[in-house]
């Protein structure tokens with residue numbers, strides 16, 4: 001008898017792309033789930049249970065074993081630094097983490113940097129040998145340099161529309177972001193067959209999507 005996999009799925013923008021990938025890999029994920037408000041969804045056809053989590057909480061559910069595996073952005077993995085295995089780069093929800101500011105920005109002593117990612121930002125500037133004061137915000141980060149809260153921000157850029165429409169500039173790219181499949185360390189051993197079977201199904205779909213977008 002094959003194991004049921006508990007999968008922490010991020011609500012929001014990653015979910016649509018992740019469920020599409022899972023369907024293309026032959027898993028029977030019902031379409032009507034996309035609009036559902038249910039937080040725990042049984043998918044007996046795929047021998048899975050989806051736990052619909054806030055994206056930033058996915059590594060926490062997986063580290064503690066409340067979920068066996070999960071789908072999460074590399075940005076969250078870098079920020080949260082949880083003890084989980086990173087199994088696959090799913091190649092979805094592509095964007096990048098960047099340092100952003102006004103076009104006329106000039107270096108100042110101990111600049112303030114606003115971000116949703118204080119650990120990522122602190123580590124980046126430390127590695128650059130720059131002392132900065134990091135201010136944690138929870139959204140609309142691009143406001144900070146416009147209203148004088150911070151000199152620069154560290155945030156995600158996808159199309160660049162948000163920074164363009166707000167008269168900001170991307171100064172430095174820190175790292176590229178895609179969503180990853182992660183696993184709990186114990187589940188990875190105890191449910192190895194089911195997890196490996198899922199990876200085997202996903203891998204060719206990921207490769208096909210990657211070669212089509214070249």
Ligand SMILES: Nc1ncnc2c1ncn2[C@@H]1O[C@H](COP(=O)(O)OP(=O)(O)OP(=O)(O)O)[C@@H](O)[C@H]1O
Pocket residue numbers: 010011012013014054055056072073074075076093094095156157158159177178179
């Ligand atoms: N503009 C973007 N383009 C592509 N991927 C993005 C973009 N913004 C975020 N992502 C990816 O999607 C993930 C989830 O973002 P999303 O906005 O759905 O969640 P969130 O910021 O935690 O939202 P909320 O706080 O509203 O729940 C991010 O961790 C990142 O990996």
Ligand SMILES: O=P(O)(O)OC[C@H]1O[C@H](OP(=O)(O)OP(=O)(O)O)[C@H](O)[C@@H]1O
Pocket residue numbers: 138139140141142155156157158159160161162163
């Ligand atoms: O380059 P773009 O395609 O414009 O995408 C980048 C924007 O997307 C994210 O914001 P989100 O929509 O998650 O809103 P938030 O400000 O609440 O984090 C990110 O924080 C940027 O603001």
